[in-house]
Amino acid sequence: MRVRRLAAGTADLLDPGSSLWSKAETGTFELIPTPLAMQPSAYVRASREQRPFGRVREVEVRVLHDGEHVAFLLAWDDPDRDVEPPGDERFPDGAALLFPLASDAPLVTMGAEGRAVNAWHWRADRPERARNNVAAGLGTTRVTQDASIATSARWDHGRWRVVFRRTLASTAPAGEAVRMKPGDAVLVAFAVWDGSNGERGGLKSFSPAWHTITLEG
Ligand code: HEM
Structure with missing residues (x-):
């Protein structure tokens, strides 16, 4: 997916309804439940x-940058709006982006020793x-101290x-946050939690392959 570079700033993009989003390419990604057998x-x-999870099966993604910031818009269907903090049965809805911090970091195990991944949650x-x-x-x-997203x-x-x-560059310590710059090809994957279905932590749906986004130079 190509990430267009905007001439103007990305401040307006914080509005999910901004008309600037119509300038972005749209990627549609299939999501599957995380494997039950892998739950620790x-x-x-x-x-x-007996209670299936990973209810959200598709996410639509748009990405834009302005040379300084990058913005991702994720959109998915969920009939219930779960915004309350975690309870016994119900959890808040959620979504995350996953980026490898080492080029060969495995996605399906959220990284591995010495091959970490970075999630924006x-x-x-x-x-x-x-x-x-x-995660490795x-x-x-x-969770790290970084509050820049x-x-x-x-x-x-x-x-x-x-x-x-977030800013393309990051002031977070090396090894804790993905760094990007115009012209880069960046790998990313997506996860969505449906809170009213008791989804949290490892219970979610995810895109099972890394996808490449290429930032216009
Ligand atoms: C795009 C893919 C993925 C993303 C973006 C992602 C993201 C995250 C995030 C943000 C958390 C912390 C949740 C919290 O604090 O409430 C988490 C936890 C967790 N995830 Fe993932 N995840 C992905 C794939 C997977 C897969 C495939 C599994 C396989 C079972 C998995 C298993 C877990 C588990 C067990 C936890 C609980 C915390 C831990 O054990 O470290 N994740 N994930």
Whole structure:
């Protein structure tokens, strides 16, 4: 997917309804549930055998940059707007982008030792900032101090539209955040959580292959 470079700034892009988004190419990606057998928790494996998860099966993605910031717009169908903090049964809706921090980082295990991945994680109960996560294999996900990923979200007629916006460069310590620059080809994958279906942590749907986005120089 080609990421067009805008002449004007990307500040307006924080609005998921901005008309600037019509300038972006649209990618549609199939999502599949994370494999039940790979869930590290025995309780989760047992309790979800009869209760399917990974309900959201498609995400539409648009990406734009202005030489300084990059903005991703993710859109998907979800009839329930789950915005309350985690409870016993219900969880907030969520979405995340995944980037390899090493060129050969595996996606399906969220990285591996020495081959970390970076996730930008939006949750509907904390709508204005994504958390920056680093993982090097299942069970190793950790949140870092980086608060530089601005988000804004809108739910309308059964569809979420969520923007993630960050500087292309990053001031985060090396190994904790993906770095981009105009002209780069960047690998990315997507995940979505349907909170009212008890989805959180490893229970979600994800795009099972890395996709390349190429930032116009
Ligand atoms: C595009 C793909 C993926 C993205 C963007 C992603 C993102 C994330 C994020 C942001 C978290 C932290 C959640 C939180 O704090 O509530 C997380 C946790 C987790 N993810 Fe993923 N994930 C992806 C793929 C997978 C796959 C394929 C599995 C396979 C089972 C998986 C298993 C887990 C597990 C078990 C956790 C719980 C925390 C941990 O054990 O480290 N993820 N993921």
